[in-house]
Amino acid sequence: MGATSGGPERGAQILQAERPRLFGLAYRLLGSAAEAEEAVRDALAAWHDAAPAESDSPRDWLGKTVTQLCLHRRTAARARRDAYVGPWLPEPVATETGALGSLENAEQKGLVSFATMTLLERLNPMERAVFVLREALGASYREIARILDLSEPNCRQLASRARGRLGSHRTRLEVGGAERRRLLERFLAAARIGDLARLEQLLAVDVVAWIDGGGRVPAALRPILGRAQVARYISGGYARVGAVAVRPLEINGQTSLVATAPSGALVGVSVVEIAGSQISQIRSVVTPDKLRYLAGQLTQARTPREGRVRARLDQEP
Template sequence: MRGWTTMDDPFRLFEEHRNLLFAVAYRMLGTAADAEDAVQDAWLRWSAGDRTGVADPKAYLVRITTNVALDRLRSAQARRETYVGPWLPEPMLTSPDVAEDAEMSESVSMAMLVVLETLSPLERAVFVLKEVFGYPYADIAKALDRSEASVRQLGTRARKHVEARRPRFEAGGAERRAATERFLDAVTGGDVNLLMEVLAPDVALWSDGGGKVRAPRRAIFGADKVGRFLVGINGVPYQGVEPADMRFRRVEINAEPAVVVDGPDGPISAFTVDIDPDGKVRTIHLVANPDKLRSLAEGRRLPM
């Protein structure tokens, strides 16, 4: 294979792979802002570096982006230890047809990204590159500057960790949409009895306000407590927005049926739900931190 030459345009080559680099960085970091910063850092390294020996620009760019994301993830994990309340990934819009690719859609689901947060930075890097994008261990070892044996060990440990924590039942798209609709009808109706019918007995609600808006700082467990909480916030002003000015919008977020709550000036919250084998809601991820609603406000879609 030939190396990079002065006849090639570094900007064109970078832009050709930008979506892939963002997709890798987002799964590594969990927020669009951090992923975009990582991609920008990768561009600076790519444009300023010596590319004469680069035979495969795509692999080289993924390697740069992965290592930039690793550095940022190590720093981010330290910051998240002092984060106010639960930390949830930043929700991003996806196209409905994304769900047709089950493996790719699962890799960006809120539930999966939450599980990935429990991995070490290196485990997360190996899992994302191997399990999501299908890179061989030999290539991952080269990208991370580690032995193939150690990378295989990291991959095995990460996969076992994820398998132990990922949802045991994956509802189909139609089932999830129907369950989301039933849940939304119950929430907006303010009927705790109806809510109890759609919530699993052991349902958990995780809410991320980041200390910037009103939100529970601890997870809420159990259908009774979650139902009463949801009924309690229904019909109450939030972030200065009156209930009459709120609009509930059905969308696809992270390849899942979801709801965005809009105020006059843009989104004020978004939630996704996970469904159990009985078609009931077992987990609710509610994001209200304004910093994590920017992509939804911009209508930005996640490249897969």
């Protein structure tokens, strides 16, 4: 058991307190919620087994261990991505309850957006680690050098290279608000009734849509370009899936659309980016494996409320 000054109970408290931060770090490094959970579990198990000295900072020890575990996983992940069927998108995570840490402004939300998470795939594992630690978590170059076992100048060089490779593609997302929600509601209403003309009005001329089916669910294997093509695909998609309930939810820092079947099963997530008053990009995840973590989040969110309702009914005469 890991040695801590307060014994096993204190150790458990430390691990519980660190878990959300470690998950946010691992998710940003991997783009996969399932793999991020595995990396965090492995790091926590390593803490128990290694019995670090009481002088070791649990925060630093666990942060370094999670980062190193994720770097090892990136090699295998890259091979899987090369063989991936159709567009690859990150796994969606509901962020209203702080699953990825504090997202108080547009910059913080932009760093976990689908757009940025997809762009991070351009970086090699070490570039991505330096970028995430520096830009998303605010670590100093001295801290990054200690975590990655590199020199500070090397870390600065990797950070500069990462920013250069991402270049002008990085975008700052607008903070979600009433206007964004109204635009999504109009988009959803037009899609439900197959109103192609209204859909096209809501889409930018150069709109792009990516659909991640992973070879498991029928989906376009290449990006769909242009408002007419995207409108037809969206309208046809709603016609194919039939009676689904769609509602807005904050996914990766953006108000998005979440679709569930009559059975309650999660069937898809669409993350929408807006430029001006029109939709410029749509990224949809429909492959079941990538929806599993979000489905678990939604189940956990429902359970306490349903439990309170049942308890209240039981108390009524």
